[in-house]
Amino acid sequence: MQPEAFNTSKEILSYKDKIIPMLKNLLETEMKEYIQLVSLKKNDFLVREGEVCHYYYFVLEGILRNYYIKDGTEITTNFDFPNDIAANFTSLVLQQKSIGYIQAMTACKIYRMKASDFDEIKAQNPFMQQIKEILVSGYVILLEERLYSLQFCTAAERYHFMLERYPHFLQQIPLTYIASYLGISLETLSRIRAK
């Protein structure tokens, strides 16, 4: 848990592999009171529409799906795998009601930490500060990537990009959700896959 563990500018993309071990270290210290282990059964919700999100969630095991409902249809915005951070950023940061859901697609084990506790620890521990920056930077890069992909790429391009970048999605997520995540219909996705 030394400050040297990260090189902020270069290792952001691999940050995920380091957060969970770091949290496990925290559990050995007096800060363990800030971290709780949450277990979810399949289909349980971590965050519901209308709730304010107060926690960062660090996924240990399982897969979660982020989605919201527009005109009666579920629209998938993200998937969280082990070592990912699951949170409704806008709700967390602005302390406003979440417009979406985070739901367990499988049984999950998750560490959670209250955002206010995180900030408190951060004030005393510059390393935690660095962690937060890395988390947020990683998220920004992910968002930019997805944004550009949606703005400029055809459905087929987006699918192939996803295949390359997140090959594990295809193995563990039903195509309905993947289609929604890519912003296309299930049928179009199926046709793209048939080439």
Next chain:
Amino acid sequence: MQPEAFNTSKEILSYKDKIIPMLKNLLETEMKEYIQLVSLKKNDFLVREGEVCHYYYFVLEGILRNYYIKDGTEITTNFDFPNDIAANFTSLVLQQKSIGYIQAMTACKIYRMKASDFDEIKAQNPFMQQIKEILVSGYVILLEERLYSLQFCTAAERYHFMLERYPHFLQQIPLTYIASYLGISLETLSRIRAK
């Protein structure tokens, strides 16, 4: 320049109005050596493709356009108005070559601050830390907003959303760029506008 100036969780959306005055305060201190004023003529570039972006840019006057080139076509990703922060985030954070351009659409006056200097000041000044979080959080919220809009909304919905959220865009930006920003063709935009 007191830490109390912001309430992190609530005032993020209005952060822009406060950054520039804060920088002007910094100019009164020994930290002024870290801040430079940059003047651009219309069509000058702030960042070019292939360059690594080392600075945060705080726009005082003028309008800039962020775009990149795909298959020979310019694709507009963002516009920067006074009080906005112009930067190629991915390039800045990962210290990798920018895939896009930031170009002045009008004459501009801009404060710039090296990212490394910013981090140095930040280490000694918790208020700067807070500023950075607010900057980044504001950017994340903007990205999420744009992402959801692109993933789920029709061209017409996106246009009307932009009208509501950024009415100044229409007054000062040619429709070609707005169309590109919305991810639609100029002709489709024109038809949407004709209702």
Next chain:
DNA sequence: GGGCACATTTGATATATGTCAAATAAAAGA
């Protein structure tokens, strides 16, 4: 193993949006 829910594919058609071309309109220069 047979039946049932759910996931995926395939087909026919509808719709939104893109593309190309041309007509106007507005702005900029001389």
Next chain:
DNA sequence: TCTTTTATTTGACATATATCAAATGTGCCC
């Protein structure tokens, strides 16, 4: 002012993708 350039609109048509419907496939439970 007149002329040239640039911006925007309009029209005809092409294309990508959505939608609805049905067929097929797959895993699961009794």
